[in-house]
Amino acid sequence: MKIAFPFQKDMVANHFCKAGDFCCWDLDDSQNHIAFTNPSTNDDCAGHQLIVERLVDFGVSTVLVRQIGQRMLSRLLDKSISVWQLKGPLAAQDLAQYQQHWEQVATALTEVSQGRESVKFAQKHSCSDGCGAKQTCAEHEHHHGCGHCHCSHH
Template sequence: MIIAMPMSRGRLASHFTKAQRIVIFNEYHQLIANFDNPALTGGCSAKKAMLDLIKAQKADIVIVQHIGERMLGKLLSASISVSKGDSRTSIEQLLTDSSDFNRRMLNASEGRTSLNHENKGGCCSGASGGCGCSTKGTASNNLAVHPLKTKSTDIARLKYSGFRVVT
């Protein structure tokens, strides 16, 4: 079993794609690889490079604190399990907890919705055909999430800043 963990400052990164490093551990919790996070350069192609790195390392499990619904959906589609963690928890405890099925994220809707993606026009609207992520935001006015479905009717009315709704 291979476990990937996004890390910043020696702890689990609070947001998956904003981690400084991607650290890979084996089933015995031994460090086997340590990479600069390619997603830090920004954009969908950089996030795809991060996903490709994790796939290339043959990760079975990724530990996250916060992750966007698009990236979560891509990990799950690649048959990579995603375990919920907390940056205040020790690395050893996070690695141990990653085998607990009660911590698993099973649906892309458990990830955070990116309204910025839609507000910026999305990355899929470019002349090159885009990056392959979904083309529209996924929130409705009751904040229900419908991953990988295109629904843009109520997106313009919602604005987020971190976890707080901004009106």
């Protein structure tokens, strides 16, 4: 079984996409592991996609997280990677002992709604109704540069 987790100072990091580094371990072969620096330092979509690609390339089947956003959770679930949210802080060295019993220290995340909503994403994809109030606009895509629409359906 190959697992991955974001880490910082020998602990599973608090937030998946904001971690400095990632570690991928093959729990069946302790010599087979890799670590890589987070390619998504600017909170950008391309960097987030690179994280997923690296996990898939290593053959990761399970990801352990403390916090994860809905969009990244969706990307992982779409790749059939199981995601487990730890119930509290956990040292990286202690992960191997739970490999068959993640439920002892974590909760399975199986629905995108179980991830955290991205405030930044919501702000980027909001609409202005003309009076300055912002509302979510799911009825169409924004094709203009400012990120706000002044559409008539509000």
